[in-house]
Structures are given as structure tokens and as C-alpha cells.
Amino acid sequence: MPLPSGAFGQAQGPSCFDKMKTGFTIGFCVGMASGALFGGFSALRYGLRGRELINNVGKVMLQGGGTFGTFMAIGTGIRC
Template identity: 90%
Template sequence: MPVPSNVYSHGQGPSCFDRMKMGFGIGFCVGMASGALFGGFSALRYGLRGRELINNVGKVMLQGGGTFGTFMAIGTGIRC
């Protein structure tokens, strides 16, 4: 999908900080998805139900998203 020409002035691409923000966002989404899968299965295996299940899966999703997003942002910053 092409980037609209009026987003960045004078033909320049996104700044390094913009790329790091995008890397964090993509990593956060991937980490949230993997946290939902792995956290959900492990919580069900432990026998959690109801509110305990939702709280545990939500915590695992945020932790996985934050961790993977941080590493993706660092990796993107290294590549700048």
C-alpha cells in the first residue's frame, strides 16, 4: 500500500522515532495476540473460570504485548 505523498515533506520518509513507534505498535499487537493464545490455554489448563480467567488472560496479554513491543522498538531503533 503506497504512502500518501503529503504525509512527509520533501520526499523524506518517516523519522527514526516514527519507525520506532510503529515497531512498538506492531510488536504490541503481535504480543497481545500470542498472550491471548498462550495465556488463555494455560489459564484453562489451571482450571480458571469467569473473572479469574479474564483477569489472568488480560494480564498475560499486556505483559506479552509490552515485552514484545519493547523489543521490536529496540530492534527498529538499531536499524535506523
């Protein structure tokens, strides 16, 4: 009796788009962390406190996360 194809764990892996989404997510998290460090230190160096500090660090975190996430997604898409 012949076995059906794919019976022994030959499942499809994640698609290229799924890999790009994962790359973007990982890059976004790394960019947010580096943005928190670099943005926090630079904002403290400029003498920002309170609401200005939080707004500035948040903006730098989102910019860093978006930029690094985009480049990670592009790099992952190239590898697909």
C-alpha cells in the same frame, strides 16, 4: 529556469522515532495475540473460570504485548 530541489517526490521519509513507534505498535499487537493464545490455554489448563480467567488472560496479554513491543522498538531503533 532551474527547478527547486525536492520537486519530484523527494519527500522525507518517516523519522527514526516514527519507525520505532510503528515497530512498538506492531510488536505490541503480536504480543497481545500470542498472550491471548498462550495465556488463555494455560489459564484454562489451571482450571480458571469467569472473572479469574479474564483477569489472568488480560494480564498475560499486556505483559506479552509490552515485552514484545519493547524488543521490536529496540530492534527497529538499531536498524535506523
